[in-house]
Amino acid sequence: MTALHALSLREAAARVRRREVSATELVRDAFARIAAVDGRVGAFLTLDEAGALATAAAVDRRVAAGEDPGPLGGVPIGVKDIICTAGLRTTAGSRILERFVPSYDATVTARLRRAGAVIVGKLNCDEFAMGSSTENSALGTTRNPWDGARVPGGSSGGSGAAVAAHECHAALGTDTGGSVRLPAAFCGVAGLKPTYGRVSRYGVIAYASSLDQVGPIAREVADVAVVLEAIAGHDPADSTASPRPVPSYAAALDGSVRGLRLGLPREYLVEGMQPDVERGVRAAVAELERLGAAVEPVSLPHTEYAIATYYLIATAEASSNLARYDGIRYGLREPRPALTEMYEATRAAGFGAEVKRRIMLGTYALSAGYYDAYYLKAQQVRTLIRRDFQQALARCDALVTPVAPTTAFRLGEKTADPLTMYLSDIFTISVNLAGLPALALPCGFDGAGLPIGLQVIGRPFDEATVLRIGHAYEQATEWHHRSAPP
Amino acid sequence: MSALEPVIGLEVHAELLTRSKIFCACTAEFGGPPNTNVCPVCTGMPGVLPVLNRRVVEFAIRAGLATHCTTAPRSRFARKNYFYPDLPKGYQISMYELPLCTGGHLDVLVDGQAKRVGLTRIHMEEDTGKNIHDAHGDASLVDFNRSGVPLLEIVSEPDMRSVAEAGAYLRTLRSILQYLEICDGNMEEGSFRCDANVSVRPAGTTALGTKVEIKNMNSFRAVEKAIAYEIERQSDALARGERLVQETRLWDAEREETRSMRSKEHAHDYRYFPEPDLLPLVVERAWVDEIRATLPELPAARRERFVRDHQLSPYDADVLTQRKDVADYFEAGVAAGAAPKEMANWVMTELLRVVRDEKLDRALVIRNWPVTAAQLAGLAKLVDAGTINRNTAKGLIPRLRGTDRDPAELVAAEGLAQVSDRGALDAAVEDVIARHPAQVAEFHAGKERVLGFLVGQVMKATGGKANPQVVGELLRKALAG
Numbered sequence: 025m026t027a028l029h030a031l032s033l034r035e036a037a038a039r040v041r042r043r044e045v046s047a048t049e050l051v052r053d054a055f056a057r058i059a060a061v062d063g064r065v066g067a068f069l070t071l072d073e074a075g076a077l078a079t080a081a082a083v084d085r086r087v088a089a090g091e092d093p094g095p096l097g098g099v100p101i102g103v104k105d106i107i108c109t110a111g112l113r114t115t116a117g118s119r120i121l122e123r124f125v126p127s128y129d130a131t132v133t134a135r136l137r138r139a140g141a142v143i144v145g146k147l148n149c150d151e152f153a154m155g156s157s158t159e160n161s162a163l164g165t166t167r168n169p170w171d172g173a174r175v176p177g178g179s180s181g182g183s184g185a186a187v188a189a190h191e192c193h194a195a196l197g198t199d200t201g202g203s204v205r206l207p208a209a210f211c212g213v214a215g216l217k218p219t220y221g222r223v224s225r226y227g228v229i230a231y232a233s234s235l236d237q238v239g240p241i242a243r244e245v246a247d248v249a250v251v252l253e254a255i256a257g258h259d260p261a262d263s264t265a266s267p268r269p270v271p272s273y274a275a276a277l278d279g280s281v282r283g284l285r286l287g288l289p290r291e292y293l294v295e296g297m298q299p300d301v302e303r304g305v306r307a308a309v310a311e312l313e314r315l316g317a318a319v320e321p322v323s324l325p326h327t328e329y330a331i332a333t334y335y336l337i338a339t340a341e342a343s344s345n346l347a348r349y350d351g352i353r354y355g356l357r358e359p360r361p362a363l364t365e366m367y368e369a370t371r372a373a374g375f376g377a378e379v380k381r382r383i384m385l386g387t388y389a390l391s392a393g394y395y396d397a398y399y400l401k402a403q404q405v406r407t408l409i410r411r412d413f414q415q416a417l418a419r420c421d422a423l424v425t426p427v428a429p430t431t432a433f434r435l436g437e438k439t440a441d442p443l444t445m446y447l448s449d450i451f452t453i454s455v456n457l458a459g460l461p462a463l464a465l466p467c468g469f470d471g472a473g474l475p476i477g478l479q480v481i482g483r484p485f486d487e488a489t490v491l492r493i494g495h496a497y498e499q500a501t502e503w504h505h506r507s508a509p510p
Numbered sequence: 511m512s513a514l515e516p517v518i519g520l521e522v523h524a525e526l527l528t529r530s531k532i533f534c535a536c537t538a539e540f541g542g543p544p545n546t547n548v549c550p551v552c553t554g555m556p557g558v559l560p561v562l563n564r565r566v567v568e569f570a571i572r573a574g575l576a577t578h579c580t581t582a583p584r585s586r587f588a589r590k591n592y593f594y595p596d597l598p599k600g601y602q603i604s605m606y607e608l609p610l611c612t613g614g615h616l617d618v619l620v621d622g623q624a625k626r627v628g629l630t631r632i633h634m635e636e637d638t639g640k641n642i643h644d645a646h647g648d649a650s651l652v653d654f655n656r657s658g659v660p661l662l663e664i665v666s667e668p669d670m671r672s673v674a675e676a677g678a679y680l681r682t683l684r685s686i687l688q689y690l691e692i693c694d695g696n697m698e699e700g701s702f703r704c705d706a707n708v709s710v711r712p713a714g715t716t717a718l719g720t721k722v723e724i725k726n727m728n729s730f731r732a733v734e735k736a737i738a739y740e741i742e743r744q745s746d747a748l749a750r751g752e753r754l755v756q757e758t759r760l761w762d763a764e765r766e767e768t769r770s771m772r773s774k775e776h777a778h779d780y781r782y783f784p785e786p787d788l789l790p791l792v793v794e795r796a797w798v799d800e801i802r803a804t805l806p807e808l809p810a811a812r813r814e815r816f817v818r819d820h821q822l823s824p825y826d827a828d829v830l831t832q833r834k835d836v837a838d839y840f841e842a843g844v845a846a847g848a849a850p851k852e853m854a855n856w857v858m859t860e861l862l863r864v865v866r867d868e869k870l871d872r873a874l875v876i877r878n879w880p881v882t883a884a885q886l887a888g889l890a891k892l893v894d895a896g897t898i899n900r901n902t903a904k905g906l907i908p909r910l911r912g913t914d915r916d917p918a919e920l921v922a923a924e925g926l927a928q929v930s931d932r933g934a935l936d937a938a939v940e941d942v943i944a945r946h947p948a949q950v951a952e953f954h955a956g957k958e959r960v961l962g963f964l965v966g967q968v969m970k971a972t973g974g975k976a977n978p979q980v981v982g983e984l985l986r987k988a989l990a991g
Binding site for chain 2: 107108114116121124126127128130225226227228229230232233234260261262263264340341343344346347348349350352353354363367387390391392395399
């Protein structure tokens, strides 16, 4: 018999609805699993067992009363610690917010609750989502469940690791330059970055406002679809959230890719990438072709400028977004007799090296005399990158690429050299600049037994097609059934 | 050295009278215990986002239309970045490269002469909180009630050439905003604030001199004094052969001087960039037209109409049209049958004095007038008809206050009509002559002024009801007889 924590999200929710298992049993099992493995994985920064059990009891009462507990009714879910949860500490992985307890729920948090989900705790991440390995968290180390010496990817490393280690059935992450997709790929699970504007950012601690987007991570594409449906849609509290109606993503999963045109960007299969990764992705493309999709080469000529563009726009926005952590109203304060000294001491003590680096970069990019050469130029290049995708996606229904040039690397391997670390996001960053939806899902394993990630990039607001392709591939392969060692 | 001319541009911040703040649903009302009108958005908590209040845009467009600006079909909010405890997000959401309204003008009257002042731009932004010092030992506190209250920033061209022009511009602008009912224009309470850019240059030249920005003026008088001071300071400095530096100076109202706050080298780099949390603001033509259709008659047009239709002097018309409620009140009186000139005098001398003394003009629209326009018109008519004298009428204002009594009815009920009946006054006149022989003698000796004293005595004897003109005639006749 499959352990409860190994069930897919849909199966777990179905059993609760059918009263075959209670939400309380699911939650107790999840906490037992967390107790057993999280010492090794380190996915969670904060657990809320009492709150989770209370929510589970409420779900059980609803089920007992014959009411619909919601599409996620009773299912244990984890939330990246950059997403606000009322009454539950939310740190953004930073010293400066180490003791911050929000008085409000993010819109996505509220929507998870409304859908019946049970939030079990808050998941580790790179500080303010700045990083690709979760090593920039000031509050703990998260390890890859497939190999404890390796990183889970980042910045939503806790989310990827917790789902891969069966500590929860799904998790929310945020993706600014690949932060949902990279951990999904490194941990061998499925993760979606929705179209910019598909999911509300209200209550999501901002890193780079024009790029940030919340996305679900789960063990199967169909589970990702269910969670997306629960959190997506218009939000009067976020002007950048689209009023477009949310389709039924689950209904789009018809298992077929027949007749779809898939583009293979030549800039994404390059010299120097790990051979196993290229082999895995090419095999996946061949599989999609076998399933009836037409694959053709496409070009995204401005790809090489994506990282530079991203590190100007994202850091510029971050330098402004992180100004509010000033020691005045909440968070860390290093008391000093004079105001400026207090600001400096607080921010010096509260922020880690990578955050400081990005604040300085962004401040510089926006400075008088440099704005035109950096920020403005980056915005212009961003338009060119977006246009590349528009042209490719005018011909193709979706693009297929690797998520990253490598599989999970070793803890500490890249921390000394930020530029090498930035290159982990080389295949994911353009998608954020273009605001497109993209799914990461496992497509094989390298020689060391580490998962390889496949990325499917879609047209704006066409999450349905992206999920449909991922789901069809998943139906034809076995990768998602493999679990990280217990 | 040739004569110097001042060049003045003004930057006004007007707090808008919307019910809620610009980016959240908190009330924008003035006052309230510290930090009670706040929410996660206006205190800059992590993860929160701004949502634009549509009403603020409407008010801004009203201001733009009333000042002949062009409304941009597409504008953008921008972040102005700086650290200060009263600025919760570490940036102020304002507008920078793409403001909502541009290229307008204001026609102002200076000594009866029309002067056109260009308007560079009008944009929307959020107000900051307020730092409170010295209230709690050596700790400073911050009140965020005002954080997020909507402001219009209204920037003029450097078109003014004298203190009088600057004063006229400021009063005209305030008057327009009050007519539009979008700002109460209270400088003392800070809902209407003004910074001035002042420079001087040789008269007749066109290049601009070194500009100084003056801040911290919280009354019209302060603005005028500060500009006058600054013109003199700069002129003196140039006369001494000194070079002026571009800087920001603060007006010290106590010492009546400006003091340097920061020089250009220490100016903030605000690192403006487009606000990514808000979409570009798209304003449909149809909406602008709809707003245009609701604009009230503005003070300049009304002033001209008062001269034309009510035959008022330009001065009286100007005084009466500065506030919309005053002009409305005046016209209501005229509609109730008062002669325009008489009504104008009553409003300007009696009513506005009470309004000023009791600070009723703090409100954008005075609702608790001492007497209604109809009552004041009634008094004016009674005086005009000779039924009561001016003094009696004045004395009735407090008695009518807070009642809906008709002045004519009150006068009749209390027998206050003045006595013009010669027969009824003869006895009093004779009695006064008999009791004041000394003054009578003085009158006969040629001291005309004594007549006034005698009239006063008769008035007193008749309880103030006598018609003083008639009494004078009777006295003259009796003394001559």
